[in-house]
Amino acid sequence: MASPAPREIEALIELMARLPGLGPRSARRAVLTLLKKRDGLMIPLARCMADLALTAKTCAQCGNIGPADPCNICTDPARAIGEICVVADVADLWAMERGGAFKGRYHILGGTLSPLDNLGPEELHIPQLVTRVAGEGISEVILALNATVDGQTTAHYIIDALRGAGVKITSLAQGVPIGGELDYLDDGTINAALRARRGV
């Protein structure tokens, strides 16, 4: 397909198309919107992006991304220092924070174990987690990993790695999601909820 847009615009379309959720067509639409809203959207967006690229830091302790290192959560005196919630990604930390129920601190793996992608325990900062648990007086490690094969494989690896550290290890409950209708749930979820049934 020939490139009909001018070269300068095509360059921006190609960069935008590398974002998740945008293909070539939607990147083209997005760039056209930007070109029509140059003062109101394009310039503020470019400025915000450039600023953040320079100022954003990765927390050396937990792996969170934000304006400070160590991050706001790690330095927040109101958060329990005895609980570490292990998540695969920053997006999962945000999801947990939206819930608002967890008041401890985090450990971000940066993915799940995947030998094919060269993601081993080192890349996932699992040794650092073991060190944190040994050194920081942690009483509970909560595994908040996706209920997928990759997520659960990673959880099992972490459980093995922390064996003998004398720390309580828990994981998010599996079951019927709030608002979920049985008829629409997959068999695995229904069976997991049945196995984990509780007295009422």
Next chain:
Amino acid sequence: MASPAPREIEALIELMARLPGLGPRSARRAVLTLLKKRDGLMIPLARCMADLALTAKTCAQCGNIGPADPCNICTDPARAIGEICVVADVADLWAMERGGAFKGRYHILGGTLSPLDNLGPEELHIPQLVTRVAGEGISEVILALNATVDGQTTAHYIIDALRGAGVKITSLAQGVPIGGELDYLDDGTINAALRARRGV
């Protein structure tokens, strides 16, 4: 919903979510991807966007957006000056150029007639089109507007406005798209194709 990301990151997410095709969730994913690829994607994207915001120009003659005014198409001596193709948007110009069959010049309306959105003939540069047709020795105006109610209403308005200008007015043919299967086509398309049937 509480905002779990730091304020600086949330600002970028909000700006990204104003692009078409991105909602709050996909904007969040896009921003996380940017934060993980700061040198490889975020900084080049910010730079490209800032440059283009300053250098992109709208062609005063046809409404095309690009690095030059008048645009590369209007000044291309190889393009027929007797034919003007009327399109609603720059994206439609790009679509026509991808086809590659049209060798004249364009007139971009910037939308379709929509009284509710305050888009009248003035906002759509229809008076300028009439002036161009009168002044530039135009022999044919090709209406390449969407085959929607809005597009066709706008086409009728332009046909009325150009009545008496002594110019040939044509519009894109309607019919079965190449590769189209009759069983999957809507009734309107099949009827339009039947009405416009040709001898073989």
